[in-house]
Amino acid sequence: MAALLTAVSPTVYFWIDDGGGGSFTWGSAGRCLGNELSDQLWFMSGLPLFWYGGAPLIVLGFLGWYLAVRAGRERLARALARAAVGALLLCDVSHFLLLILDAAIGAECLDAWGPPEAMSLSVRTGLLSLAPPLLILLAVRRPFVRRGRFLRATFAALTMMALLLVPTTSAFPGRMSTESELDCDGSGDGTAKGFSKAEKDFLCRVHGHTVFHGEGEALAVASDQVLLERGYRLCKMAEHDIEGALRSEYARALGSLCPVVAQAQENEGRRRQEEQRAFFAKGEKACAAHPAHRPRAKPVRLARATMWTESWTINGWDEGFEGTIPDLAEELVGSERGALAIWAADESGHACVTGESYAKPPPLETKGWDEVVEVGYESPSGSLVIVDNQATALPDLTPGGPGFYRVRVHLRGRELVYQVPDPPDGAVELLVMVFPGKETEPIVYK
The missing domain is CATH 2.60.34.30 (Competence, DNA-entry nuclease inhibitor, ComJ)
Incomplete structure (x- = not known):
């Protein structure tokens, strides 16, 4: 019963308070192993057994366990309960664990998981989704058997998760300055401190506050510090791999931060202008060849x-x-x-x-x-x-x-x-x- 109530509690909470209808929207060009595997497993969330935090599966597992116990098949009962636990872990907890995997690989792998708020929500729901499987395992444990090794292993695993969560939470320090704070319109009324003009221009363009090359969509949603760290990392990369830097999702904004990228973009702009002039000159020459x-x-x-x-x-x-x-x-x-x-x-x-x-x-x-x-x-x-x-x-x-x-x-x-x-x-x-x-x-x- 405790596992069932824990599983459905998030759904009940959001029925009562939907948080004002807020949502997260983001885009990312880079993906790592954890996010790729998470996408492969996401279909399970849509199966009826996994609705409401897996409540139907918990009920079905309980019925199977109860009937097996009544029939004197205790080993089968525990097997059915553990099968339900395995399915719950694969569906819900796996996304949380795969997020942890990407966090351990590096901060750049976390882009596809969304902004800090979405990451925080994933961490909280992931930790909560651990509770029902653990409660089921405790409920069907063998009586009169020392649980010391099991408990030590459980606490060790939870401690390791907590340690791995450190880079996840520290990967998004600071805050995200607003358009007016960054003075994106150039009015001189900005209040953001500690940024150079180049850094402000970069942040404005990444957040889509400045129309650049005819586009004004946000390139990413993250804190100022995270975005600048990524930008400077790409600037370093551009020194030996300019093509790779220009293929990044931040390419439209990098010219503000990286002189080498700005020069490459200026050269590309001149090349396109020359190409365009040659194209129209060819058309004019063809028309001039017609008799007047x-x-x-x-x-x-x-x-x-x-x-x-x-x-x-x-x-x-x-x-x-x-x-x-x-x-x-x-x-x-x-x-x-x-x-x-x-x-x-x-x-x-x-x-x-x-x-x-x-x-x-x-x-x-x-x-x-x-x-x-x-x-x-x-x-x-x-x-x-x-x-x-x-x-x-x-x-x-x-x-x-x-x-x-x-x-x-x-x-x-x-x-x-x-x-x-x-x-x-x-x-x-x-x-x-x-x-x-x-x-x-x-x-x-x-």
């Missing part, structure tokens, strides 16, 4: 640009209407008041775009083009500008000021883009003609 369009009427304005999209379309907006993406007519061009969208790629790619503005409707051109579609466009401000994802822009295409216009879009190269997974640069060519016109319905010429 020869207008049949003199345009008011004419411009050419190599435009890049990562979302199928290039877009045009009047001032104040940025962000609206109209639906496309014939999957080529769409418009709303102050907004224009033109298909330019199969999700992402370059398009060679020519924009022309006219004072009156230009001659219709369909020869040499695969598709020609015209839509109406209302320009509220007379400032239509077509832009791409790299801020490349065609100049104002509505020189007549606010009013109603027609936008005629010519396209070739769509079939090639759809036929091959990696189409050549310059495969898509667009000619965009803008001229006055009050007609609002789209017209498909080809």
